[in-house]
Amino acid sequence: MATTDTSFERALDELGVSVTRAESDTVREQIEETAIAPAIGVPLAETFGDTAFSLAETSVEVDPTPATLRDATTGVTGAQLGIADYGTLVLSLTERASELVSLFVERHVAVVRAADVVGEMDAAIEELDAEFSETRGSAILATGPSATADMGALVKGAHGPKEVHVVLVEEGE
Amino acid sequence: MSKADELREVMRTEGAAIAENTQAFNEGRYESVADLEDYEELKSEARAIKEDAIERLPELLDELTETVEENGGTVYLADDAEDANAYIRDVVDDREAERVVKSKSMTSEEIEVNDALKADDVDVVETDLGEWVLQVADEAPSHIVAPAIHKSREAIAELFNEVFDPEEPLETAQELTHFAREKLGEQIVDAEVGITGANFLAADTGTMALVTSEGNARKTVAATDTQITVAGVEKIVPSVGDLDPFIELIGRSGTGQDITSYVSLLTPPVDTPVVDFEDDETPLSEFDSDREFHLVLIDNGRMAMREDDQLRETLYCIRCSACSNSCANFQSVGGHAFGGETYSGGIATGWEAGIEGLDVAEEFNDLCTGCTRCVNACPVEIDIPWINTVVRDRINREGERPADWLVDGLVPDEEDEGAPLQKRFFGNFETVAKLGSTTAPLSNWLADTSASRWAMSWALDIDPRRDLPTFERETLVEWAGKRDSTVSDPERRAVLYLDLYTNHVQVDRGKAAVRALEALGVDVVVPEAPSSGRAPLSQGMVATAQDHAERVVDSLSPHVEDGRDIVVVEPSDHALFQREYEKLLDSAAFTDLAENSYEVLEYVYGLLDNGADGSALTTAEGDEIAYHSHCQQRTLGLEAHTVAVLEECGYNVVTSDVECCGMAGSFGYKGDYYEVSMDVGDRLRGQLQAEGVRDRPVVASGTSCLEQIDSLLERQPRHPVELLVD
Ligand code: SF4
Numbered sequence: 059m060a061t062t063d064t065s066f067e068r069a070l071d072e073l074g075v076s077v078t079r080a081e082s083d084t085v086r087e088q089i090e091e092t093a094i095a096p097a098i099g100v101p102l103a104e105t106f107g108d109t110a111f112s113l114a115e116t117s118v119e120v121d122p123t124p125a126t127l128r129d130a131t132t133g134v135t136g137a138q139l140g141i142a143d144y145g146t147l148v149l150s151l152t153e154r155a156s157e158l159v160s161l162f163v164e165r166h167v168a169v170v171r172a173a174d175v176v177g178e179m180d181a182a183i184e185e186l187d188a189e190f191s192e193t194r195g196s197a198i199l200a201t202g203p204s205a206t207a208d209m210g211a212l213v214k215g216a217h218g219p220k221e222v223h224v225v226l227v228e229e230g231e
Numbered sequence: 232m233s234k235a236d237e238l239r240e241v242m243r244t245e246g247a248a249i250a251e252n253t254q255a256f257n258e259g260r261y262e263s264v265a266d267l268e269d270y271e272e273l274k275s276e277a278r279a280i281k282e283d284a285i286e287r288l289p290e291l292l293d294e295l296t297e298t299v300e301e302n303g304g305t306v307y308l309a310d311d312a313e314d315a316n317a318y319i320r321d322v323v324d325d326r327e328a329e330r331v332v333k334s335k336s337m338t339s340e341e342i343e344v345n346d347a348l349k350a351d352d353v354d355v356v357e358t359d360l361g362e363w364v365l366q367v368a369d370e371a372p373s374h375i376v377a378p379a380i381h382k383s384r385e386a387i388a389e390l391f392n393e394v395f396d397p398e399e400p401l402e403t404a405q406e407l408t409h410f411a412r413e414k415l416g417e418q419i420v421d422a423e424v425g426i427t428g429a430n431f432l433a434a435d436t437g438t439m440a441l442v443t444s445e446g447n448a449r450k451t452v453a454a455t456d457t458q459i460t461v462a463g464v465e466k467i468v469p470s471v472g473d474l475d476p477f478i479e480l481i482g483r484s485g486t487g488q489d490i491t492s493y494v495s496l497l498t499p500p501v502d503t504p505v506v507d508f509e510d511d512e513t514p515l516s517e518f519d520s521d522r523e524f525h526l527v528l529i530d531n532g533r534m535a536m537r538e539d540d541q542l543r544e545t546l547y548c549i550r551c552s553a554c555s556n557s558c559a560n561f562q563s564v565g566g567h568a569f570g571g572e573t574y575s576g577g578i579a580t581g582w583e584a585g586i587e588g589l590d591v592a593e594e595f596n597d598l599c600t601g602c603t604r605c606v607n608a609c610p611v612e613i614d615i616p617w618i619n620t621v622v623r624d625r626i627n628r629e630g631e632r633p634a635d636w637l638v639d640g641l642v643p644d645e646e647d648e649g650a651p652l653q654k655r656f657f658g659n660f661e662t663v664a665k666l667g668s669t670t671a672p673l674s675n676w677l678a679d680t681s682a683s684r685w686a687m688s689w690a691l692d693i694d695p696r697r698d699l700p701t702f703e704r705e706t707l708v709e710w711a712g713k714r715d716s717t718v719s720d721p722e723r724r725a726v727l728y729l730d731l732y733t734n735h736v737q738v739d740r741g742k743a744a745v746r747a748l749e750a751l752g753v754d755v756v757v758p759e760a761p762s763s764g765r766a767p768l769s770q771g772m773v774a775t776a777q778d779h780a781e782r783v784v785d786s787l788s789p790h791v792e793d794g795r796d797i798v799v800v801e802p803s804d805h806a807l808f809q810r811e812y813e814k815l816l817d818s819a820a821f822t823d824l825a826e827n828s829y830e831v832l833e834y835v836y837g838l839l840d841n842g843a844d845g846s847a848l849t850t851a852e853g854d855e856i857a858y859h860s861h862c863q864q865r866t867l868g869l870e871a872h873t874v875a876v877l878e879e880c881g882y883n884v885v886t887s888d889v890e891c892c893g894m895a896g897s898f899g900y901k902g903d904y905y906e907v908s909m910d911v912g913d914r915l916r917g918q919l920q921a922e923g924v925r926d927r928p929v930v931a932s933g934t935s936c937l938e939q940i941d942s943l944l945e946r947q948p949r950h951p952v953e954l955l956v957d
Contacts, residue, residue, distance in 0.1 A: 121514040121515055121516050122514065122515060123510055123511050123512055123513055123514055123515070124506045124507060124508045124509070124510045124511070124513070124515065125508075125509065125510060125511030126511070127506075127508075127515065128420075128508060144489060144490050146490065151497070151501050151502055151503055152502055152503075153502045153503075153504060153516065153520055154515070154516050155503060155504050155506070155515035155516060155518075156503075157449065157453045157501070157503040158453055158503060158504075158506070158515060159515075161446055161449050161450060161453065162450075179475055179478060179479055179490075180475040183471065183472060183474055183475040183478065184472060184475075186471055186496060187470055187471040187472035190433075190436045190438055190471050190496075190498060191435065191436060191470075191471075194301075194302055194436055194437065194438075194498045195498060195502075196438070196495075196496060196497045196498050196499075196501050196502070197496050198449065198493055198494070198495050198496070199478070199490070199493070199494040199495075199496065200492065200493055201489075201490045201491070201492055201493075201494075202492055203492065204444065204445055204446040204492050204493070205444050205445070205492055206360050206361075206408060206444060206445045207377070207486075208359070208360040208361035208364065208377065208379055208408075208445075209360060209364075209384060209387055209404040209407040209408045209411070210382075210383055210384025210385075210387060210404045210407070211384060211403075211404035212404075213404050213405050213408040215408070215409075215412070216360060216408060216412060216444065216445035216446060216447070217358070217412060217415070217416070217419075217445045217446035217447040217449075217450050218445065218446025218449065218450075218492070218493070219446075
């Protein structure tokens with residue numbers, strides 16, 4: 059497992075995605091440090107079903123209005139899976155507007171549990187295949203910031219975030 | 232404008248940006264796929280999934296329709312563009328939409344939905360930045376993945392500054408991107424309907440995959456309440472589980488990215504709340520996700536392509552653009568010249584022939600020279616050059632009969648109709664070469680007179696700037712017939728298969744081949760042999776090529792039965808034996824020939840590897856040379872053998888890495904294409920004239936490469952086998 063999340067970190071690094079590691083009890087602190095204000099977010103329990111992870115008592119505004127969304131610099135959401143080979147985040151689309159929060163901002167902070175990092179793409183696709191057959195759900199495989207080379211050179215931050223930060227959570231053994 | 236003028240103009244205005252961008256994509260592809268341990272397996276897996284899906288398409292279509300409807304969406308199967316547009320107009324009209332935002336979709340370009348909606352006074356906005364540039368400029372895409380690839384940053388800046396007149400003139404890519412993002416961002420949140428394409432559609436869950444980088448497709452879906460997805464029926468795969476190889480291959484194959492920023496796996500209608508972006512009171516979660524979803528599946532000729540044994544493969548295409556980027560000619564002229572109504576690059580011939588018709592495919596089909604460099608690049612293993620050949624054959628047959636007096640004696644019976652005069656001349660080089668040798672030096676003298684040059688350029692459109700081959704009076708077969716083998720106790724026995732050039736024109740390389748093989752203990756016979764059919768095949772004369780293939784088998788199989796290996800000097804003939812003959816011969820005959828034949832340096836490599844005494848060859852002491860392999864030889868993975876042999880013989884070798892020399896058989900001789908050929912050749916010239924290479928003698932394996940290099944450089948190139956013997 060250790061090797062999987064180290065290679066995940068390496069892949070993220072190559073993409074220009076910064077990473078900080080946290081334990082369950084320091085997640086809040088890490089988010090506070092990396093979410094540049096004004097910051098908004100989606101309750102992390104949405105992704106993890108675990109109330110130990112919560113944005114309560116942070117400066118991140120949970121469930122903002124659309125107008126606040128458009129003014130926000132940072133959007134904080136959970137990521138359902140990480141894919142080590144590619145440095146990819148699997149972002150599910152929920153009724154709580156995680157898609158808007160992770161997309162309409164300049165900086166996306168994604169919280170990923172180390173235990174949810176899989177090694178290879180095909181493992182992630184298999185998981186989604188099984189899940190979607192049940193739920194008919196949706197997810198984005200997001201790898202690095204939004205980018206375009208359409209204007210004559212590579213520019214980060216086309217329509218989506220120009221920065222991505224990952225908070226990688228190791229739960230105490 | 233003549234074809235040559237058109238091509239010159241497009242190279243002048245767009246060539247530099249196209250060349251820079253396509254080559255960067257192509258290099259990126261090589262690097263990115265090299266990281267994939269199981270690259271070949273992934274390609275085969277992707278291929279197998281597509282084969283199966285197209286085979287079962289009617290069944291998958293039903294399944295997808297059912298699941299999408301279960302999910303709360305609507306499916307409309309449109310026969311053609313008009314049908315699709317009528318449906319889309321209705322949906323937009325029912326929604327009373329004033330603005331439609333679109334993410335990039337070639338299929339929506341194919342049906343020209345923008346024009347249809349504009350006719351209803353709907354504001355249609357392209358949100359992909361490249362597409363938007365083109366919308367502002369009122370131009371068509373020149374590349375299937377990067378639509379504005381032909382525009383430089385300077386040109387875009389000029390366009391924006393002129394059209395939008397910003398307070399501060401825009402200049403850098405950053406500024407241009409930011410400007411576009413802001414402008415489009417406002418329009419996206421204000422739109423009612425979002426139109427997307429789909430790269431894949433999973434039948435069992437109704438999930439669509441969208442491969443993008445910018446995030447505009449995500450916004451197009453998230454910010455609107457009505458999603459219309461337009462996709463060709465061929466996009467259906469059985470399940471989400473089948474997507475893995477495609478996700479891993481599509482970005483690497485196209486632009487050389489391991490994966491693009493976003494692969495959206497959406498099962499519409501999606502759960503994201505539909506919000507009013509002006510609202511500053513209601514929390515996001517209190518908006519509901521009332522969405523409509525319409526999947527418009529387009530037939531537009533595809534079901535007929537599925538029934539067509541030759542065009543069917545086109546439907547496996549995932550539109551990655553590798554066949555454009557790896558194409559030497561595309562790198563010079565781009566998709567405005569090398570493309571049809573919608574699609575561009577190698578595979579465009581298949582798409583345009585199937586969707587628009589042969590007449591559209593005809594306009595650019597000749598730009599595929601059959602160099603095969605796209606074949607290994609294609610993530611779904613489509614034999615793109617073969618599709619081009621078949622379509623060329625169909626075009627020939629539809630065409631008019633040329634004047635009989637000009638082709639009398641040059642046309643075998645198989646091509647009973649169609650092929651234009653120039654195609655027949657090049658396609659029947661066998662006859663020309665025989666006449667040439669019998670009458671040399673008269674034929675050489677005739678070829679050089681200005682009157683005959685004029686006649687050739689008039690009647691056959693052979694560019695007057697090209698030298699024509701100089702025929703030798705004594706053919707290689709005659710030379711070999713007059714001498715005795717120097718090998719008394721042979722290690723192996725071989726038959727040298729002679730191409731026309733080696734037999735009639737570049738006889739020296741044939742002699743060198745015989746001597747080198749003999750030096751390594753091989754008994755060699757050099758019989759008269761029918762020409763391979765490469766020339767007619769490259770002109771789309773499939774029946775003639777097939778006749779050649781059968782005659783080649785008839786002439787070589789007795790030698791194989793007699794225990795001889797077949798050694799081939801000309802790489803394009805060898806490639807024919809290994810690849811294209813599979814389509815022309817029955818499978819036993821093909822296998823027998825393919826398994827027993829070797830390119831000459833590959834054979835030498837095998838002999839040395841199996842213990843033959845290399846000291847019998849002429850050796851060098853670190854002499855520096857430059858080697859240009861042949862396109863089709865590289866596709867077969869046979870460049871390395873020549874390099875290894877030359878190094879074994881003591882040479883210090885550098886190799887070129889252009890995809891093709893630009894001559895590509897008869898292509899570079901044709902008046903229409905001479906300048907494209909020289910532009911492609913320029914890249915090779917650049918490499919051969921680079922610091923550290925400039926003074927090296929040049930060797931090259933292919934006949935046309937040798938001709939091309941001869942015209943590009945002062946130095947006269949030779950075939951590598953000539954270095955092996957004195
Ligand atoms: S034919 Fe192959 S290489 Fe060309 S675009 Fe289609 S999938 Fe890509």
